[in-house]
Amino acid sequence: MYLQIMEQIKRKVAVGDWLPGDEIPSMRQLAVALRVSLITVKRAYLELDREGVIVTQHGKGSTVASAPDLRPRLYDEELAHHVEQVARLGSLLGIDADELASRIHDAAGRLKEELHD
Amino acid sequence: MTDLAVHLDGVSKSYPHFKLDDIQVKLETGGILGFIGANGAGKSTTIRILMGLVRQDGGAVEVLGHRMPDDQAAAKRDIGFASEDLRLYKTATVRWHMEFVRSIYPGWDPSYAELLLRRFDLRPEHKIKGLSHGQRVKAELLLVLARRPRLLVLDEPTTGLDPVARQEVLGELMEVLADERRTIFFSSQNTLDVEQISDQISFIDRGRIVDSGDKESFLERWRRVRLDVPPGVVLPSLPGTVSAVGSGRLSVVTTSRFDPAMTSAYQSAGATVHAVDTMTLEEIFVANVMSKREGNVA
Numbered sequence: 001m002y003l004q005i006m007e008q009i010k011r012k013v014a015v016g017d018w019l020p021g022d023e024i025p026s027m028r029q030l031a032v033a034l035r036v037s038l039i040t041v042k043r044a045y046l047e048l049d050r051e052g053v054i055v056t057q058h059g060k061g062s063t064v065a066s067a068p069d070l071r072p073r074l075y076d077e078e079l080a081h082h083v084e085q086v087a088r089l090g091s092l093l094g095i096d097a098d099e100l101a102s103r104i105h106d107a108a109g110r111l112k113e114e115l116h117d
Numbered sequence: 118m119t120d121l122a123v124h125l126d127g128v129s130k131s132y133p134h135f136k137l138d139d140i141q142v143k144l145e146t147g148g149i150l151g152f153i154g155a156n157g158a159g160k161s162t163t164i165r166i167l168m169g170l171v172r173q174d175g176g177a178v179e180v181l182g183h184r185m186p187d188d189q190a191a192a193k194r195d196i197g198f199a200s201e202d203l204r205l206y207k208t209a210t211v212r213w214h215m216e217f218v219r220s221i222y223p224g225w226d227p228s229y230a231e232l233l234l235r236r237f238d239l240r241p242e243h244k245i246k247g248l249s250h251g252q253r254v255k256a257e258l259l260l261v262l263a264r265r266p267r268l269l270v271l272d273e274p275t276t277g278l279d280p281v282a283r284q285e286v287l288g289e290l291m292e293v294l295a296d297e298r299r300t301i302f303f304s305s306q307n308t309l310d311v312e313q314i315s316d317q318i319s320f321i322d323r324g325r326i327v328d329s330g331d332k333e334s335f336l337e338r339w340r341r342v343r344l345d346v347p348p349g350v351v352l353p354s355l356p357g358t359v360s361a362v363g364s365g366r367l368s369v370v371t372t373s374r375f376d377p378a379m380t381s382a383y384q385s386a387g388a389t390v391h392a393v394d395t396m397t398l399e400e401i402f403v404a405n406v407m408s409k410r411e412g413n414v415a
Contacts, residue, residue: 031291035313038149
């Protein structure tokens with residue numbers, strides 16, 4: 001559940017709803033607004049702080065970090081997820097790593113051609 | 118000193134056919150604890166002891182700094198209690214009950230009570246006997262909430278409610294927690310409700326607390342690992358393993374102490390890890406109770 005909250009906050013920052021330096025809702029406020037437990041929101045803020053998306057100062061609340069570097073990271077996470085899926089399906093189908101790599105290579109090649117057309 | 122709103126320490130109570138044994142519960146001020154157990158697990162007995170309605174055979178009970186049951190009159194000024202045992206007067210209206218509670222408790226907040234009437238979609242002129250189960254539950258909660266007690270003790274507040282009413286009730290409980298001096302202790306059979314709004318969780322089964330902790334670490338610790346175990350490979354027995362079931366090559370290990378190192382341990386033993394799945398609170402509860410009943414150590 002905390003992952004969903006992290007995702008939502010990152011989106012808000014990514015689309016510019018929350019700007020760098022903006023004060024964001026206190027954990028308790030957000031928990032009440034989302035009707036989820038405080039400890040879940042705490043966990044999300046802690047992870048976001050660790051990732052450098054927000055800055056939490058004890059007793060002062062949280063603000064969006066001055067240079068939250070999100071977008072590449074969001075895509076990175078997405079990519080890592082898909083690569084893992086590929087590896088899993090590959091092992092289910094008994095396709096070895098070289099074959100998987102060459103298929104990805106081919107797919108990338110096709111995409112390149114499409115973009116050039 | 119931590120500020121505990123509820124502290125049950127080694128509480129026991131024996132009945133001819135049921136026994137509560139060494140109940141430990143700690144709930145900090147400002148927190149919300151979900152008390153999960155099957156029917157007959159001891160939830161209501163624990164709550165009655167907590168409220169001073171039943172005297173424990175052994176152990177100490179402290180609620181909002183008051184020893185229970187001896188100091189219950191003072192404690193109850195600040196506790197709002199709702200349970201299925203409480204009955205409203207069938208032939209009286211919702212409004213009559215509101216005036217009645219208001220005449221007893223000086224903390225009654227009339228404007229909050231009116232707000233709750235609207236939020237819970239209740240009509241004050243309705244008599245209790247004409248209300249549905251859900252409306253009756255919401256009316257009881259209104260009577261308790263509008264007093265703005267420092268501690269809410271709710272015995273299965275969402276049981277029997279439809280999904281909309283459940284969300285109304287859960288939302289209202291979260292509103293209470295916007296004030297960090299207020300605390301909620303609620304029991305439930307519905308793990309979804311508990312998963313949504315609780316900070317602390319205690320599992321009770323057969324009169325004993327089988328596990329307790331903060332919700333996030335609960336969800337973090339428990340995992341289901343799906344493995345391919347080739348013939349001849351024996352899985353190492355790792356600490357925290359709650360159950361390992363398998364047919365043929367496929368095996369599913371449930372663990373209460375997941376660590377990424379586990380997957381490498383299985384892999385170096387010759388097994389292939391297909392997936393590491395998170396578990397819902399419901400799955401954790403069932404796995405936990407089953408393993409304790411079978412006498413395993415989780």
